[in-house]
Amino acid sequence: MQLTDNAPGLKKMKLLVCVKQVMESGSIIQINDSKKWIDHLASNRFEMNKFDAYAVEEALLIKEQFPDSRIDIITVGPDHAKETLRRALGMGADEGILLADNHKGYRPPFRTATWIAAYARDKDYDLILTGIMSEDEMNGQTGPMLAEILLVPCCTGTIRETLSPDKKTVSVEREIEGGARDMFDIKLPCVLTLQTGINSPRYPALSKVLRAKKKKMNVIDVNFLEKNKQTLTLKNIQHPKKTRKGILLNGTTEGKVDQLMDILSKKALLQ
C-alpha cells in the first residue's frame, strides 16, 4: 500500500470491514441429525476467517496514512462471533457491529449481504473491505453481492490498492489466472475483496485487546433488519465419498520409503 500526503480539509474516511467467524482449520466436522448442517461440538474453536484478516490489516494501513479515518468491523453470526470483532478491535479497529443471527444452519451469502447492506446503506462508508472468500464455505459471494445491493463498484481478488490523495478514487490491481494483474481506477465508494498476500496481518496488541474487552459492541438483531427472500435451499450435506484413484502405501515409514522408491524406479522417474 502506498498513499500520498493527506490533503487537509477533506472529509474523514469511513471504512467498513466485513469479517466472518469460522471454525479453526483442522476442526472435526460432524454432520447433525437433520443432515442439513453440522454440529457445533464443545471441542470446536472459532477464529477470524484468515482471508478477512487481510481486510482488517489493509484498513489499518489506510488509517496509518489517513489517521482521522474510522474503521468499523461488522459480522453476521451468533453471540460468540463477538470474539472475532474483539480480535479486530485488538488489531486496531474502532467499532464492532454484530448483526446477531442465532439461526443454526446454512445461511446463503445473499442473506448475509442483504443484512450488511441494510446496516451500511445510510452510513456513508467510503470503502468496504472484506476477504476474497470465507475459509469454510468459499462462496466468494458476500462482497460482490453487497456491492451490487448498495449499487457501488466492486473489485474482487484485489492484490494491491492505493487511494488517491483526494480520497475520491482507489487504484487497484486484481489478480487473474496465472498471477497476472489487471489494473483499474475505481471511484469511491466501492467494495474491494482482498486476495491473500496483499499484506501481513498483524497480531492484536495487548493494550488494545484489553481495551477491546471492555468495549461495548453494537449488537443488532437481524430480525429487525429487512427481510430477504429465500434464494437457495440447502437440501443435504454429506461427507464426500473417499474416492482414491491411486494407491495408499501401508506399513512403517521405512516400508513406505522403500515402496515409493520401488514405484518411482519402475516408472523410470528415479534412477
Place this chain on the structure above:
Amino acid sequence: MGKKIAIIAEHGNGKVKPITYELYTMVKKIQELSPFKYEIQFFILGQDTELLAHSISANTGENTHSVNIPGVAHYNGSLYKRILSALFTKEKFDTICAPHSTSGMDYAPALAVILKGACITGVEEVRQEEGDIGFVRSLFGQKISATLVGEACPLVLTLQPGSFKPNSLKLDSPDKKNKGRVEKVVHQCNEDKMVFTGTRPSASKGSNLDKADVIVSGGRGIEEEENYQYIEMLAALFPRSATGGSRPICDYGWVKYSKQVGMTGTMVSPKLYIACGISGATQHVEAIRDAKFIVAINTDPDAPVFRIADVCIIADLTDFIPLFVEKFNRKKKAKNE
C-alpha cells in the same frame, strides 16, 4: 414447457478456453436429469469475438451470441455486469452458467442480485434432487459436500474447472450441418466508475516450473519455513527438477511467488509431482491436473489431495523425506561401488 440455459463462454489469447466446453457438458447433464426441454445459448463477450463465436457454434451446434464491446480487450467487472444484466433482462433465462474463474466469480454474484435470482458458486456436480436439479459444491475445506437448489430465477452458477470433462464433443471435426446460428451484437459502453488502466505480468513469469520434469512442492503442512529444506532436499535427487509451493506458503513469505503452483501462479504438467504437506485446495489441484504422476505426502488421511494422487503416503514429511534421501543415497553408493 421449455427452459432456457445461457452459457457465458470464457476466452483468452484469441482462444475459447476449455471451461466453456466443460460448462456445455454440465448443461447436457442438466438436460439429461430434467424432464424439461432445454434451449441452450452461448454468449461470448469482448473484443473480436466473432470468430470465436463461430467456433463455439460449430463445435456445439448451439446458437451463439457474439457480444462485441469495441475497445474492451480486458475484463472489466462494472462493464460486464452492466452488459450481461442488459442481455439477460432482454431475454430471460432459467439458468445462467459461468466459469468459476477470476472473472466469473467477480460478475456471477452481482448478476444474480441484479436479476433478482440465486447464485451458486464453485459447482462440482449436478444431481437429481427430489424432482429438482441439485448442484453439488464443497464446504469446510472439501470435507463436506452440499447439495443446493435454486429457489429464485434465474439461477446463476459458476462451474469449478475440471469437474466435467468435455469428452463427448467432436471439437476438431465441426459438423457443418449442425452449426448453430451466430448472432452479432455490438455494445458501445462507457464506464467511468471503474476504468481499466493496464496489466502487469505475473510474478511467476520466468520460473522454471513449467519446464521441469519433476516438481516437489510444499504446503502449509511443512509447518515452518525451515522445513522447506526438506522439499529442496527431495527435489535435488531428481534431474531436471524444480521446487514449488502452495499459495499459503507464498503468502507467508516462506518462498517467492514465482514458485507458486496454482491457478493464480503457474499451471504445471511435469512427469512427476510430489505434493508435500499440501491439503489439495481446488486452486492447487486444478493447476496440477496435467501432471502425469502425482505422489502426495500428508499427515491428514482425509486431505483432499489424496483423492487425486496416484500414490498416497500418510506420513510426516520431516521423517519421511530425510529417510528417503538417505536410503536413496545409500542405494546409489552401493550401485556405484
